[in-house]
Amino acid sequence: MTTGGADVSGRYPSWPTHGREGANTVLQELADAVRTAQSLFCTARDVERLLAALQVTGNVWELAQRSAVPLLVLYQLLELLRSRRYVRYDGERIELTEHGQRLCQDAHIAPQRVIRCPRCSGRGVDLSVLADVRERFARIAANRPTAVRRYDQAYMVEDATLARVAFLWGQGDLTGKELLIIGDDDLVSVAAALTREPARVVVLEVDQRLIDFINDVARAQDLAIEAVAYDVCQPLPEPYRHRFDTFVCDPSESFGGLTAFLARCLLGLRGQGAAGVFGLSRHEASLQKWHRLQRWLNERSAVITEIRSDFSQYQNWPYVEEMKAWAFLPIRVHPEKPWYQSSLIRVELLDRPQIANEPLSPEIFMDEEAATF
């Protein structure tokens, strides 16, 4: 792109402003249309992110991955962009029209760029510390139970599970620690215990197939893991309260689902100085939900010490056509590569918080942004 016009001082080139302002108005109108029609949180910046991604890919799943726009917002925006002739659907691909290219140009939206370390995929951790674990983990994971919709399962690619363990290790959250993992289709428990660093790993899991699988692996490999049946809608049983140094979870992303998992996890921690990590996507959680969750955590004496975007990628799950978002998908093509990704967030407790431990209704797992359940 080139620059044009002159800034207020008249000395340096800058973008022409009136064409840009007109284009910005279009972005704002598109965002407002989604907000009004669908009660989904959407900003002009989301439209910008989508237009940046549309200059790089025409695959609907890669658009989701690259734009970081909530899935249901993305689909509505694509339909709106098509109705206003900024994009056209060409078979399985989505293309910017000339009109759409012009909009990008006027709004000064450049093609999206991924500027991520090629060695660590931007995660920042060194997987070579897990060289021995990696192979053993791969052999174990090859026999894992299939992801099922009933429990909103979708497990991470193996490197993402390993990277999560490496991250915990580097933060001092692994060695000699007692770990609580609520929901573990990712098999973080197995990767963590294979390092022989944790003192103890407890998995609370709703899926009996996973409980059996993890306990069988633990027995066969002599790993310090116990997997126990637990439904997050039930109060956390007494033996698991205020007992752990570190939690790990990857919650369902409705706001109720997030706070259900995190409340049980925080209640499981000993108190001040205990910590934990969880995944949070941009596909099912708008930045408005992120904001709400940050306040929720801060109110519970949890300080956020780390947020690493695009840390975890997920294997495509077999029930893609059954998920809520499928019905809204503008082009019904199956994803060919992993596209769903989440940020890794670490919190540390400044104090032991007051956490309610009530039974919850399964309805908590739905909200207007939840897409995969």
Added chain:
Amino acid sequence: MTTGGADVSGRYPSWPTHGREGANTVLQELADAVRTAQSLFCTARDVERLLAALQVTGNVWELAQRSAVPLLVLYQLLELLRSRRYVRYDGERIELTEHGQRLCQDAHIAPQRVIRCPRCSGRGVDLSVLADVRERFARIAANRPTAVRRYDQAYMVEDATLARVAFLWGQGDLTGKELLIIGDDDLVSVAAALTREPARVVVLEVDQRLIDFINDVARAQDLAIEAVAYDVCQPLPEPYRHRFDTFVCDPSESFGGLTAFLARCLLGLRGQGAAGVFGLSRHEASLQKWHRLQRWLNERSAVITEIRSDFSQYQNWPYVEEMKAWAFLPIRVHPEKPWYQSSLIRVELLDRPQIANEPLSPEIFMDEEAATF
């Protein structure tokens, strides 16, 4: 380390608990002693982090870097540990005594490990996109003004400045954007403008030497930068309010200093969807201060989208003996390598916040954790 004892199920080995609990009580007493005597925020986890670092290094500056314990807390803890014979000072080095080693063992504190990608130093970004800029930036930075205490200056190593620009680029906060930089001894403006990606870069800076330096460079290299005199204690002038897409700053870390810089920066942003990055250390900001700042940001419609620890390292500054913390330093040795580091934090606005634009007193730059001013 080895594991011993048995967990409640009796099936798997785990750490013996009674020796551990006694050791944990010692850690808690040490933390409480610092909290009571010095009114500094200190947790048993801080003591643990220091003991983990003490197993790896005896250099007081490397201890600060590796432990992430606030500097003034670290110094008090070292003196306490010495008075209780857990450490001894051997010339310029600090060593765990046998008693101290035993404490680590009983509390199951392993030597601190850095598990960071060797290619990107854990920053996660790919500097190869800046290959052309890098050399030009190095030549320019070689002639930069010296850091002075008067303005609490301490500039980043060049790779950290470049990584910050690469990060902005990957987030879509650079190309075609108008950048506001408040305080720029790091020369982010120069590195950013050398990419030719931003539409405009405005530097508001208190130090006339830097203003002249940056404007001279901009003129000589035809860069879209304007550096203007501005003291953050003064209200943000009208032409800079609600005008920018992206802010960058690296504030003084007293709470008043942090919020002064960030308030001016947020006021400089257009509104919803605009974003910014800043540095925050663990050396001068306890996690309690981090927590307070997160709430402050959330209350101003800013959602935190990224926190990358140890992203920025700083050149040692020439006035180390004049800084507040020097008087408390248990061993008066000069740092030989960069040790001060900060996390990179990115926020994005969900809305245009109400931000006061009052004059502030220079006293805002001091608090009980501020160490370098």
